[in-house]
Amino acid sequence: MRRREFITFLGSAAVACPLAARAQQQPMPSRIGFLRVGPPPPTYIGGLREGLQEQGLVEGRDFVIEYALAQSAAQKSETAVQLARDKPDIIIAAGTPSVFPARDAAGHIPVVFVTTFDPVATGLVPSLARPGGNITGLTAISSDLTGKRLELVKEFFPAFTKIAILVRDSSPTAPEYIQQSRFAAEKLGLALEVLTERQPADLEKLIVAAHVFDALVVGDDTEFTTFRSKIAELAISNKVPTIHGLREMVDAGGLMAFGPSFHDLYRRVASLVKKILQGAKPGDLPVEQPVKFELVVNVRTARALGLQLSPMLMARADEVIE
Numbered sequence: 001m002r003r004r005e006f007i008t009f010l011g012s013a014a015v016a017c018p019l020a021a022r023a024q025q026q027p028m029p030s031r032i033g034f035l036r037v038g039p040p041p042p043t044y045i046g047g048l049r050e051g052l053q054e055q056g057l058v059e060g061r062d063f064v065i066e067y068a069l070a071q072s073a074a075q076k077s078e079t080a081v082q083l084a085r086d087k088p089d090i091i092i093a094a095g096t097p098s099v100f101p102a103r104d105a106a107g108h109i110p111v112v113f114v115t116t117f118d119p120v121a122t123g124l125v126p127s128l129a130r131p132g133g134n135i136t137g138l139t140a141i142s143s144d145l146t147g148k149r150l151e152l153v154k155e156f157f158p159a160f161t162k163i164a165i166l167v168r169d170s171s172p173t174a175p176e177y178i179q180q181s182r183f184a185a186e187k188l189g190l191a192l193e194v195l196t197e198r199q200p201a202d203l204e205k206l207i208v209a210a211h212v213f214d215a216l217v218v219g220d221d222t223e224f225t226t227f228r229s230k231i232a233e234l235a236i237s238n239k240v241p242t243i244h245g246l247r248e249m250v251d252a253g254g255l256m257a258f259g260p261s262f263h264d265l266y267r268r269v270a271s272l273v274k275k276i277l278q279g280a281k282p283g284d285l286p287v288e289q290p291v292k293f294e295l296v297v298n299v300r301t302a303r304a305l306g307l308q309l310s311p312m313l314m315a316r317a318d319e320v321i322e
Helices: 003-016 018-024 042-054 073-085 096-106 143-156 174-188 200-212 222-226 228-237 247-251 262-277 299-305 311-316
Strands: 030-037 063-070 090-094 111-115 135-139 162-168 191-197 215-218 242-244 256-260 293-298 319-321
Touching: 030 073, 030 096, 030 222, 042 063, 042 247, 042 262, 063 073, 073 096, 090 096, 090 262, 096 111, 096 135, 096 222, 111 262, 135 262, 143 174, 143 215, 143 242, 143 256, 143 311, 162 174, 162 200, 162 222, 174 191, 191 200, 200 228, 222 228, 222 247, 228 242, 228 247, 228 299, 242 247, 247 256, 247 293, 247 319, 256 262, 293 299, 293 311, 299 319
Parallel strands: 030 063, 030 090, 090 111, 111 135, 162 191, 162 215, 215 242, 242 256, 293 319
Antiparallel strands: 256 293
């Protein structure tokens, strides 16, 4: 049935049936635009739905989620513009590549972000307490966790001395991530090499090249999360142990991750979404930071790599994937 015919049918039904007319007057559900590179991991969208339910919002009745998914970070701006043209009630900018395109395209549409960079240092907002404008959200600010991940490598894999880090060339997190990694590596006595991805097609040759290093630390980036299965498969086949900041990368086959729980971050986004839908100004809502961190280890991957995991690592892990 064509859209025009469908609307005509509804109008006729309303005249014939007063109950249908009253039903038509019920408020329409709020439209939540979800902007991201690639499909969100189940833990992310599951966390968002869980949080919205905790806020008393029912999917289909109070809200619908409309996905705007770019195939790569390079397409994000175009995807953001298309989403803004559809005029959702609010935009969730999911992941680092989405945030600035969402802000630039949104106009008067409120934007709530979930990202790994420092929004103040990158100039996104003037302060965490009062972000101002039409934007707020949650940030993992993962650069200060980079040193901790290298410390864990040094502690649990003392034979590892040559480490590579993988970053995306155009990511706003890359410069600080590299700086923090170099500082931590020098302090720990580790040799460090930076591998830079400019497009997803680079991943295979970069991970093959990482074979000469003891481990590869993969930067927190939505594009890497999108290709998490490919990264894990390439790393295992090339005998490259990978260290991550996102447990979703370990679910896909990475060796180890330490960082904030993004399921929890997306669950907490729901509170900001509800406040904004009820009339709060995004710029008056403080940018929030993570409160839950987790260490996750994949034993299957360790076996495939021929690695012996220390009892101390197993004991300290919040979750062990067998």
